[in-house]
Amino acid sequence: MIRAENLGKRFGDRAAVEALDLEVAPGEVFGLLGPNGAGKTTTVRMLTSLIAPTAGRAWVNGHAIGADDAAVRRSVGVLTEVPGLYARLTAAENLRFFGRLHSLDDLDARIRRFLTLLGLWERRDDRAGSFSKGMRQKLAIARTLLHDPPVVFLDEPTAALDPSAARVVRDFIAGLRDAGRAIVLCTHNLDEAQRLCNRIAIMQRTILKVGTAETLRAELAGDQLVVTIREVTPAARAAVVGGVGDAALTEVDGRFAIATAAPDALAPGLVRALVAAGADVLRVEVERPSLEAVYLDLVGEAAPADAEDAL
Amino acid sequence: MSWRRVRAIMAREGLEIRRNRMVLLSMSLLPLLMVGVVIGSLLTIAGLVPADLAKQGFVPPPGLAGMNLQAAVQVLVNDQNMLYLILTPTLLPIVIGAYSIIGEKETRSLEPLLATPVTTGEIVLGKTLAALIPAVLLGLLQFALAIAAIGAMTSAPVLAQAVRPLWVVGVFVAMPLLAGLSTLLAVVVSARVNDVRTAQAISSLVVLPIVGSGVAVLVGQIYLTTSVMVAASGALLVLDALVGWLAVRAFGRESILSRLG
Known part of the structure; x- marks a missing residue:
């Protein structure tokens, strides 16, 4: 067409x-x-x-x-x-x-x-x-x-x-x-x-x-597996670090965010390891980046010079 | 060229003009004023006494020999007024013509219009005719009213002079062609400027040469006869065609869209 x-x-x-x-x-x-x-x-x-x-x-x-x-x-x-x-x-x-x-x-x-x-x-x-x-x-x-x-x-x-x-x-x-x-x-x-x-x-x-x-x-930002536990102990932290391998990991106040293309494959083993380390797992979620994040990532937050608006 | 599309543009413009009372009023005022001028001059002449005219040394021109002096003066003044009546309709379509394209650009209706299969020639012709027709109709109406006033206020020989071939050609041929020229010039300006006020200001200037030629007649630089009027009409026809072609060229579909976003 x-x-x-x-x-x-x-x-x-x-x-x-x-x-x-x-x-x-x-x-x-x-x-x-x-x-x-x-x-x-x-x-x-x-x-x-x-x-x-x-x-x-x-x-x-x-x-x-x-x-x-x-x-x-x-x-x-x-x-x-x-x-x-x-x-x-x-x-x-x-x-x-x-x-x-x-x-x-x-x-x-x-x-x-x-x-x-x-x-x-x-x-x-x-x-x-x-x-x-x-x-x-x-x-x-x-x-x-x-x-x-x-x-x-x-x-x-x-x-x-x-x-x-x-x-x-x-x-x-x-x-x-x-x-x-x-x-x-x-x-x-x-x-x-x-x-x-x-x-x-x-x-x-x-x-x-x-x-x-x-x-x-998926292509530009990928999914994140987010696991929230009640209290971060050295054993719990070691369980997470050991469980995610090379994946990028961020930790904020008991909230571990792991960038992964396969959250469903990673989640069960990680939860088992945390439970074995004595951690209380409160939530396990998969976060998908918004289209806005993808958009901003591509075009940048600042708009370019308005060539078209000047026409 | 699709006449159906030209008619559609004319009908749409006509509808908008009819619904804009201020435009209609401003267009109608000048012709009415000119009829008033015709009546006023006849009333003034009515107060003149032939003996006084003779005393002042007034001698009627050769073509009016045999007429009484008051009638001769009436004919001369009517001739001058007839020229005004022919020139008046050149001023009437300027407001509409100057608005025609840049106005649509400002109200953002131009882009949807240009996105249809309508051609540039059809747009220019439709818009020109829509501005021209009311001006010519008002011009003919003012002529009819002026002739009625002359008929009612003067004698048959004076009336006969007012409808002699010179003025019939002038009113029915030269006047529409003159008005067409000023409309097309206004459309050209409308296609080239960036706002309505500039279009109207420039358009009122471009008719100055047209009005100037009328003034040349009034001050005796051009002596009008029927053959001069016919020749002038022929020249106007050629000029109208040339300016019409220029109007289509001036209407750059792309540049007019790109210029103001």
């Missing part, structure tokens, strides 16, 4: 995106995670034929970017970070306008279908300017999907929404994925990425790492 090879974009002598390779299949939600200025919006704009790449090639729904831009735009639905609705037009008029630009014939039926799906049918004759943020975002989603695009790009779809509105939008995105659309989701919200995305790419000008949330966590 989407394929990019060595895609790049320079603005003058500044590279916004470099050597980007990605592939998104139908029915997949592909998350683009990155700090401000990482090149997410530039990537989406290239893949929707809004701006031309300065390097590499890409295809969307079989149409080559730069060679068949009109066909690319017919194939994609783009939800921009800001809804960008026409405030003086009603919800139905906003959709009708975009439906006409896509030369849709069964427009009234489509408008009814999407406004009903997103709970806005009763407000169809109200001006978009009178809508709450959540309602505007839903209307923008309806506009994005009105022409039934096989490829959907969503830029921060739940940003600035209250939790209940965000949940409705997330459920809707999950529904789109289940309906077989290829979805690219740009977000800062790691929890959202984890819940919705089949695969996540962490990017900073290029894709630094791509995988499922689980593989990213």
Whole structure:
């Protein structure tokens, strides 16, 4: 559905995106995670034929970017970070306008279908300017999907929404994925990425790492086996040190944290050794690093210079 | 070029204009004022006594020989006002044209628009026509009201002079072309600047040459005849086409998105 090879974009002598390779299949939600200025919006704009790449090639729904831009735009639905609705037009008029630009014939039926799906049918004759943020975002989603695009790009779809509105939008995105659309989701919200995305790419000008949330966590940070005992005695400490072998070990107030790729294999022997050393084992847990930890590890806590924001 | 998409853009812009009372009001004020100027000048002339005009040495131009002196003065003043009526609609679409692209950029509706299959030519044409049509309609309305006032306040020979071929070509051909030129120039400016206020300020400057040519007629530097008006209309048609082409070129889809983020 989407394929990019060595895609790049320079603005003058500044590279916004470099050597980007990605592939998104139908029915997949592909998350683009990155700090401000990482090149997410530039990537989406290239893949929707809004701006031309300065390097590499890409295809969307079989149409080559730069060679068949009109066909690319017919194939994609783009939800921009800001809804960008026409405030003086009603919800139905906003959709009708975009439906006409896509030369849709069964427009009234489509408008009814999407406004009903997103709970806005009763407000169809109200001006978009009178809508709450959540309602505007839903209307923008309806506009994005009105022409039934096989490829959907969503830029921060739940940003600035209250939790209940965000949940409705997330459920809707999950529904789109289940309906077989290829979805690219740009977000800062790691929890959202984890819940919705089949695969996540962490990017900073290029894709630094791509995988499922689980593989990213395992590959980059690994699991930790954490054993907590009531009182640390020399015998107990010796039992732990002897039991973990070469694995990295940290100890804080009776809490031993052991970095290991196989916590299930390590735990039974360690517990037996501690009990044999007379220790009271209070808890045995496996801690998985959060996606946030993986993300920060890759991109660093400080955001880079906002090349993209300056565009 | 899809006329369906052009019509969609025109309809959407038209709807927004109709729902923005301040824009409608500001567009309507000037034509109404010009009709007032026509009526006011006729009322002023009505107070003139032919004997006084003769005493002051007023001699009607050759084309108006045989008319009484008051009617001749009415024709001369009407001719001047007709030129104003032709020039007025060039100022009306500037506000809309100057807002047309940079305004969408500021309200963030431009990116969703550009993400559709609509072409740059369709956007420019749709937006130009949406600004131009109300201006031309208001221009025709002010002409109709002015003619009605002339008909009601003067004699048949004076009215006949107001609707002679020179002014018919001027109002129905040159006026829409002039207004089209100012609209397209405003659209070009709108595509190249970074905020609405700058667009409106620059757009009001770019019509100065258009207004300047009107002033040249008023001060006698250009003598208007029907053939001059036809020739000027032909030149305007070429200019409109050129500026239309320039407007499409000036609307860099990528640069306008990249410029302001």
